[in-house]
Amino acid sequence: MMNLTKLxxxxxxxxxxxxxxxxxxxxxxxxxxxxxxxxxxxxxxxTSIPFTAxxxxxxxxxxxxxxxxxxxxxxxxxxxxxxxxxxxSLYKSKLIRGFCHLYDGQEAVAVGMxxxxxxxxxIITAYRDHCIFLGRGGTLVEAFSELMxxxxxxxxxxxxxxxxxxxxxxxxxxxxxxxxxxxxGIGLSFAQKYNKDxxxxxxxxxxxxxxxxxxxxxxxxxxxWDLPAIxxxxxxxxxxxxAEWRAAKSPAYYKRGDYVPxxxxxxxxxxxxxxxxxxAKEHVLQKGPIILEMDTYRYHGHSMSDPGSTYRxxxxxxxxxxxxxxxxxxxxxxxxxxxxxxxxxxxMEKEIRKEVDDAIAQAKESPMPExxxxxxxxxxxxxxxxxxxxxxxxxxxxxx
Amino acid sequence: xxxxxxxxxxxxxxxxxxxxxxxxxxxxxxxxxxxxxTMEKQSGKSVNxxxxxxxxxxIALETDPNAYLFGEDVSFGGVFRCSTGLADQxxxxxxxxxxxxEQGIVGFGxxxxxxxxxxxxxxxxxxxxxxxxxxxxxxxxxxxYRSGNQFNCGGLTIRTPYGAVGHGGHYHSQSPESFFCQVPxxxxxxxxxxxxALHVEVFILYLQSPAQAKVKVVIPxxxxxxxxxxxxxxxxxxxxxFFEPKWLYRLAVEEVPEDDYMFPLSEAEVIxxxxxxxxxxxxxxxxxxxxxCVDAEKEGISCELIDLKTLIPWDxxxxxxxxxxxxxxxxxHEAPVTGGFGAEISASIMxxxxxxxxxxxxxxCGLDTPFPLVFEPFFMPTKNKILDxxxxxxxx
Numbered sequence: 058m059m060n061l062t063k064l065x066x067x068x069x070x071x072x073x074x075x076x077x078x079x080x081x082x083x084x085x086x087x088x089x090x091x092x093x094x095x096x097x098x099x100x101x102x103x104t105s106i107p108f109t110a111x112x113x114x115x116x117x118x119x120x121x122x123x124x125x126x127x128x129x130x131x132x133x134x135x136x137x138x139x140x141x142x143x144x145x146s147l148y149k150s151k152l153i154r155g156f157c158h159l160y161d162g163q164e165a166v167a168v169g170m171x172x173x174x175x176x177x178x179x180i181i182t183a184y185r186d187h188c189i190f191l192g193r194g195g196t197l198v199e200a201f202s203e204l205m206x207x208x209x210x211x212x213x214x215x216x217x218x219x220x221x222x223x224x225x226x227x228x229x230x231x232x233x234x235x236x237x238x239x240x241x242g243i244g245l246s247f248a249q250k251y252n253k254d255x256x257x258x259x260x261x262x263x264x265x266x267x268x269x270x271x272x273x274x275x276x277x278x279x280x281x282w283d284l285p286a287i288x289x290x291x292x293x294x295x296x297x298x299x300a301e302w303r304a305a306k307s308p309a310y311y312k313r314g315d316y317v318p319x320x321x322x323x324x325x326x327x328x329x330x331x332x333x334x335x336x337a338k339e340h341v342l343q344k345g346p347i348i349l350e351m352d353t354y355r356y357h358g359h360s361m362s363d364p365g366s367t368y369r370x371x372x373x374x375x376x377x378x379x380x381x382x383x384x385x386x387x388x389x390x391x392x393x394x395x396x397x398x399x400x401x402x403x404x405m406e407k408e409i410r411k412e413v414d415d416a417i418a419q420a421k422e423s424p425m426p427e428x429x430x431x432x433x434x435x436x437x438x439x440x441x442x443x444x445x446x447x448x449x450x451x452x453x454x455x456x457x
Numbered sequence: 458x459x460x461x462x463x464x465x466x467x468x469x470x471x472x473x474x475x476x477x478x479x480x481x482x483x484x485x486x487x488x489x490x491x492x493x494x495t496m497e498k499q500s501g502k503s504v505n506x507x508x509x510x511x512x513x514x515x516i517a518l519e520t521d522p523n524a525y526l527f528g529e530d531v532s533f534g535g536v537f538r539c540s541t542g543l544a545d546q547x548x549x550x551x552x553x554x555x556x557x558x559e560q561g562i563v564g565f566g567x568x569x570x571x572x573x574x575x576x577x578x579x580x581x582x583x584x585x586x587x588x589x590x591x592x593x594x595x596x597x598x599x600x601x602y603r604s605g606n607q608f609n610c611g612g613l614t615i616r617t618p619y620g621a622v623g624h625g626g627h628y629h630s631q632s633p634e635s636f637f638c639q640v641p642x643x644x645x646x647x648x649x650x651x652x653x654a655l656h657v658e659v660f661i662l663y664l665q666s667p668a669q670a671k672v673k674v675v676i677p678x679x680x681x682x683x684x685x686x687x688x689x690x691x692x693x694x695x696x697x698x699f700f701e702p703k704w705l706y707r708l709a710v711e712e713v714p715e716d717d718y719m720f721p722l723s724e725a726e727v728i729x730x731x732x733x734x735x736x737x738x739x740x741x742x743x744x745x746x747x748x749x750c751v752d753a754e755k756e757g758i759s760c761e762l763i764d765l766k767t768l769i770p771w772d773x774x775x776x777x778x779x780x781x782x783x784x785x786x787x788x789x790h791e792a793p794v795t796g797g798f799g800a801e802i803s804a805s806i807m808x809x810x811x812x813x814x815x816x817x818x819x820x821x822c823g824l825d826t827p828f829p830l831v832f833e834p835f836f837m838p839t840k841n842k843i844l845d846x847x848x849x850x851x852x853x
Binding site for chain 2 (some may be wrong): 154215220233236271299304368426430444445
């Protein structure tokens with residue numbers, strides 16, 4: 058604890074700290090304890106494995122970072138991990154309804170990608186969207202409120218787990234139908250190019266969606282018109298309950314674009330992801346689309362109704378946890394660079410836990426949306442329509 | 458679970474294997490709804506709806522070596538456990554997982570069926586059927602017609618779970634049946650179910666085409682109905698879309714005969730007799746309507762409840778006969794009211810029974826909004842909404 062106080066600096070205005078500010082809801086005690094790290098001091102870190110490239114020169118394995126960024130990665134990923142674990146128990150206690158897909162195991166993709174790009178760049182993803190939303194600057198309270206269908210949610214409680222959005226930072230959200238968001242992403246990138254935004258779109262999809270026809274339609278359009286689109290295949294190796302090799306003739310998704318270059322990235326290594334996204338952004342602004350295949354893993358099942366153990370072994374899951382866990386990788390790097398002690402990181406995790414618990418408590422206080430919200434955001438409002446719940450004793454909502 | 462299914466399967470094999478050939482038309486079906494009373498005398502185990510699906514699929518695969526079952530996650534049992542044990546029993550060449558691509562799954566099924574096979578495709582949720590919409594509407598439904606009956610995909614049956622489950626949200630709750638009812642060439646069938654003491658029957662909706670070229674839409678209401686209708690759909694010589702009420706997969710339990718039997722498609726069933734108003738529905742909605750009928754009876758209103766079972770082609774005669782008796786009609790479905798199949802029923806009955814109607818046809822349906830996450834109770838055509846509409850219609 059003594060060491061810890063030494064590491065606490067006065068309020069910092071560094072970029073990493075401001076990122077964690079948006080990441081973590083206000084009134085957070087974490088806010089006040091950014092570690093005193095040297096922002097200007099450049100660290101070089103070697104990625105776990107080399108990149109594998111298709112039709113392009115791969116970027117260097119050596120990634121530049123700062124102490125602040127390294128520690129920031131740990132915080133953000135630990136926070137994401139904790140949020141998903143908490144969502145798991147909220148779902149089991151039936152506070153979260155609908156379908157819920159958790160991101161734990163894949164955190165390095167969300168964090169590494171965010172580190173390489175700006176909020177002018179767009180991200181669009183499928184239904185495993187909680188952590189992408191946090192990465193884009195969403196707050197825990199917004200996330201938990203949305204999960205529980207409350208008014209303070211990022212989609213006003215009308216979307217739920219699969220439908221997080223954040224317009225002010227270019228997050229075009231969570232989409233429910235497998236693969237459907239990728240053509241949309243291509244449309245976003247066309248607008249960026251037309252408007253000369255010098256920004257790019259990351260269209261994310263899973264290895265399951267990689268077999269959808271519309272993906273290839275989108276890819277062709279993007280390549281034909283040299284659009285600044287980065288197709289990010291988060292390959293967690295299972296499309297729902299079907300292993301990739303059972304569903305894909307070629308599980309080398311980075312090569313699936315044929316005429317479109319690709320890069321295979323260790324998606325469990327946040328720095329490899331960062332390096333790849335930085336490289337991809339430069340590439341697509343000049344040369345048109347690229348595919349990034351992030352080799353990653355989800356610890357949970359496909360959704361909450363999938364125990365995740367019928368189509369893969371428990372040994373496989375624990376093996377990935379031991380060998381490749383993205384949070385543990387960063388923890389080791391932090392320790393190796395002597396930025397914090399093991400105890401300090403544990404304390405940080407404790408605070409994160411509290412942070413998450415506080416956000417949940419706050420989200421639970423948020424009321425359900427007004428019943429009349431049922432009829433907002435549809436083209437034709439149900440004027441004069443009355444509706445009521447299953448039990449007529451409930452308040453009857455007379456709609457606008 | 459898997460083991461018991463296999464044991465059950467063995468019993469069927471002994472009791473009913475190769476007893477029957479394949480029907481090529483509904484008229485050859487072994488059992489009809491009118492003979493269902495005899496069915497009830499037969500021994501049957503009390504099983505839930507997904508087990509009834511499993512039994513039907515088992516029989517379909519057992520009795521036809523050219524039957525294939527495929528879809529996302531099907532080989533390890535499917536997300537609703539409907540195909541549990543079938544891959545073990547029939548091998549991975551006949552029961553298999555597909556990649557996650559609905560358009561491909563249905564297109565593949567059409568080709569497979571065009572070679573004279575029984576292709577049983579599963580679309581994991583009815584909400585995911587839209588990527589396959591083109592294949593269903595433009596390929597499956599018109600294959601026979603536009604090839605001058607040289608080719609057809611009559612062996613194709615698309616099974617898909619539809620409807621609300623209480624907390625499914627936008628993409629796991631929709632009821633898209635009416636989209637397919639405008640497609641000559643398809644049959645749409647619904648499964649309904651009995652819940653506890655309330656016996657709710659299977660609704661099938663049937664799409665009718667002038668020739669034999671239609672896709673049919675079928676929806677059952679209970680485990681027993683599910684089995685009989687699914688087998689009939691699989692063996693029907695037209696492409697059938699078979700909607701299963703996912704809310705009832707575990708909830709609905711009923712005695713289901715163990716043998717191989719079928720219920721006729723396009724034949725509605727009066728599941729409750731009454732004299733003041735006719736109620737028409739299908740699938741899981743029947744359970745809700747039945748409750749409304751019971752409550753209405755306490756207030757002295759006698760309701761006749763009809764399970765339509767097949768939406769395309771649908772059994773107009775049964776509904777018409779009932780409305781001629783009662784003079785009033787209420788249709789209820791979960792899908793949004795505008796453009797729902799209730800509108801078609803309403804218009805047809807208006808044409809046929811105009812002078813006999815004593816009140817406008819009532820529709821108690823889902824609201825014209827996307828299927829909501831937290832407002833599901835407001836969206837749904839609940840018992841009280843139906844009861845209110847019954848009273849309003851009777852007191853018109």
